Amino acid sequence: MSLRSETGPYFGDFGGRFVPEPLIAALDELTEAWELAKADPEFLAELDELNRNYIGRPSLITEVPRFAEHAGGARIILKREDLNHTGSHKINNVLGQAILTKRIGKTRIIAETGAGQHGVATATAAALFGMECVIYMGEVDTERQALNVARMRLLGAEVVSVKTGSRTLKDANNDALRDWVTNVETTNYIFGTVAGPHPFPSLVRDLQKIIGEEARQQVLDLTGKLPDAVAACVGGGSNAIGIFHAFLDDSAVGLYGFEAAGDGADTPRHAATITKGRPGVLHGARSMLLQDEDGQTIESHSISAGLDYPGVGPEHSWLASIGRASYRPITDAQAMDAFRLLSRTEGIIPAIESSHALAGALELGKELGPDAVILVNLSGRGDKDMETAGRYFHLIDENAVQS
Amino acid sequence: MSAHHSATTASPVEAAIAATKTSGAGALIGYLPVGFPDLQTSIDAAIALAENGVDVIELGLPYSDPVMDGPVIQEATEVARAAGFRLRDGFTAVRAITERTDVPIVLMTYWNPVMQYGVERFADDLVAAGGAGLITPDLIPDEAAEWLAASERTGLDRVFLAAPTSSDERLRQAVEVCRGFVYAVSTMGITGARQDVDSAARTLVARLRDAGATSACVGLGISTAEQVAEVLEYADGAIVGSALVKALADGGVSGVARVAAALAEGTRRTK
Numbered sequence A: 001m002s003l004r005s006e007t008g009p010y011f012g013d014f015g016g017r018f019v020p021e022p023l024i025a026a027l028d029e030l031t032e033a034w035e036l037a038k039a040d041p042e043f044l045a046e047l048d049e050l051n052r053n054y055i056g057r058p059s060l061i062t063e064v065p066r067f068a069e070h071a072g073g074a075r076i077i078l079k080r081e082d083l084n085h086t087g088s089h090k091i092n093n094v095l096g097q098a099i100l101t102k103r104i105g106k107t108r109i110i111a112e113t114g115a116g117q118h119g120v121a122t123a124t125a126a127a128l129f130g131m132e133c134v135i136y137m138g139e140v141d142t143e144r145q146a147l148n149v150a151r152m153r154l155l156g157a158e159v160v161s162v163k164t165g166s167r168t169l170k171d172a173n174n175d176a177l178r179d180w181v182t183n184v185e186t187t188n189y190i191f192g193t194v195a196g197p198h199p200f201p202s203l204v205r206d207l208q209k210i211i212g213e214e215a216r217q218q219v220l221d222l223t224g225k226l227p228d229a230v231a232a233c234v235g236g237g238s239n240a241i242g243i244f245h246a247f248l249d250d251s252a253v254g255l256y257g258f259e260a261a262g263d264g265a266d267t268p269r270h271a272a273t274i275t276k277g278r279p280g281v282l283h284g285a286r287s288m289l290l291q292d293e294d295g296q297t298i299e300s301h302s303i304s305a306g307l308d309y310p311g312v313g314p315e316h317s318w319l320a321s322i323g324r325a326s327y328r329p330i331t332d333a334q335a336m337d338a339f340r341l342l343s344r345t346e347g348i349i350p351a352i353e354s355s356h357a358l359a360g361a362l363e364l365g366k367e368l369g370p371d372a373v374i375l376v377n378l379s380g381r382g383d384k385d386m387e388t389a390g391r392y393f394h395l396i397d398e399n400a401v402q403s
Numbered sequence B: 001m002s003a004h005h006s007a008t009t010a011s012p013v014e015a016a017i018a019a020t021k022t023s024g025a026g027a028l029i030g031y032l033p034v035g036f037p038d039l040q041t042s043i044d045a046a047i048a049l050a051e052n053g054v055d056v057i058e059l060g061l062p063y064s065d066p067v068m069d070g071p072v073i074q075e076a077t078e079v080a081r082a083a084g085f086r087l088r089d090g091f092t093a094v095r096a097i098t099e100r101t102d103v104p105i106v107l108m109t110y111w112n113p114v115m116q117y118g119v120e121r122f123a124d125d126l127v128a129a130g131g132a133g134l135i136t137p138d139l140i141p142d143e144a145a146e147w148l149a150a151s152e153r154t155g156l157d158r159v160f161l162a163a164p165t166s167s168d169e170r171l172r173q174a175v176e177v178c179r180g181f182v183y184a185v186s187t188m189g190i191t192g193a194r195q196d197v198d199s200a201a202r203t204l205v206a207r208l209r210d211a212g213a214t215s216a217c218v219g220l221g222i223s224t225a226e227q228v229a230e231v232l233e234y235a236d237g238a239i240v241g242s243a244l245v246k247a248l249a250d251g252g253v254s255g256v257a258r259v260a261a262a263l264a265e266g267t268r269r270t271k
Helices: A021-037 A041-055 A090-103 A117-129 A139-144 A146-154 A169-183 A200-208 A210-223 A238-247 A314-321 A332-346 A352-368 A383-392 B012-023 B039-051 B071-082 B087-098 B111-117 B119-129 B145-154 B168-177 B199-210 B225-232 B242-268
Strands: A014-018 A061-063 A075-080 A108-113 A132-138 A158-162 A187-189 A229-234 A254-260 A278-282 A284-289 A325-330 A373-378 B027-033 B056-060 B105-108 B133-135 B157-159 B182-185 B216-219 B237-240
Touching (some): A075 A210, A090 A238, A117 A146, A139 A146, A139 A158, A158 A169, A169 A187, A200 A314, A210 A238, A229 A238, A238 A254, A238 A373, A284 A314, A314 A325, A325 A352, A352 A383, B012 B027, B027 B039, B027 B071, B039 B056, B087 B105, B119 B145, B145 B157, B199 B216, B225 B237, B237 B242
Parallel strands (some): A108 A132, B027 B237, B056 B105, B133 B157
Antiparallel strands (some): A278 A284
């Protein structure tokens, strides 16, 4: 049976709907609307038009030989989601869900965001469709991603700085859910990743799988064969599912998700959910989770705001459980080395999130040898990360006087 | 055994709620979180509820990601967690309170802590401590097979939520599986005091009656005796949380006792 045919609510033992009853009607409405939309030529045509003429799809693939010299000589090919309008893969999902919002007659959209990429994409869609937009973002993240906060506000969105809990992505998620419970009559929740209650894991996956569908054909066209390995970073897991999905039934293609290991997966400060977590419920789905003995969520840590999440999408937990995909930890230091290496060898500044996949590809290349072809999802660009990188690499002259 | 078969029920919670309708207008259900501001004070405060007219005690287990809770309860449960709350403190509290009062206690908990503790083990330990059942705000009956089995085996009450947005079919399902009472969510939103308790609550309870409910209690937004009285015109019980938590935070055990007694005035009025 095809691994590509899973539609939820369950992926093996994972998934489901662990949410308060008041949200069930809205989730049912979205599920039904999505089932109708994805079979509706009018919806597909509208999405296709936006993909081509607004996002800039299909995104390129770029082979990076100077970077690959550091990966045991394997061929490394990047899927350039960083070149999408708004700078990451997040826009693929958001535009689809914005059209869906219009179809179900709602006028206000809300979203959670970590690094701000999903928030910027959602604010962009709100501007494009003339919708009211509120973005929930943890206070820690509004500080480390101040530029993205400014972008969202410029686009007309209200940004709510969430001050509860760990003041990061999971708490932004909680407040977005609270808003949704309260305003569900007028409001659609544009979920940013393949986590959450059904239908979000399969809905967001369906809107992101275009990444892998394009890349599979592009790699075939370039090399005449499928890649040996596909690499992606995993926070909630939307860019990873997006590039994995087209390859799920290509059993010779290895699928590798790279989780944020922060200071190290064996230290208390990491976000390596599949590597170090165990099954539990967070934000509406049963999946792998970083939690203590009592089931209290443990705060995650990563230099990358977009991967700083203690949960992960249920389809990833399932792919890990059946051994179809492997998940490995990448530390902050490894990711930042890869961030600098791609910048210096190829003139491409990646998002710190995507740098985890690049660091993973460096490892994979050495393991698989010089004949291997590795496809890496470059899920976003690094403009938003310049302040973090500037501090990390001491690139900003503290004493400089601006004239 | 479910909430629409009250004549045959063995549920102490349903019995306690039913008894209030002969002596007054209906039941007052009071919520406080375990461990706020510390374990012993939370126990003393719960007993103060029982001594001041609260008919059923709802004890919340502090959790890291309480998506149904507003700012007052979020802050209180964060205080409890920062002070070192452990899940087992919930059973300690239930045991200590039941030693000093006959008022039945239900725990209110998000689902992951129960899942991690082990559903069967949790049920057994709750029975051993003298607890009556569980309110599960983020567990819908569709996902509750394990809990339905454990509560069936142990006889614990199980309280699921019903919402204004729930379909008639889902309301029937809620009435069918709930035991003790059905938790009717008064308004679309999270916990916290509100000026007006939504008229949606009246409609929802009427729909629950049509679905066969004999024990339906209304929660979210209730903070005054007048609101309690208003809700008890059509519901079997009124659930108050944030107003009591705020009283405990501001005035300690004596403060929460005063507010509970004032709220209980709302159960005495008849029209």
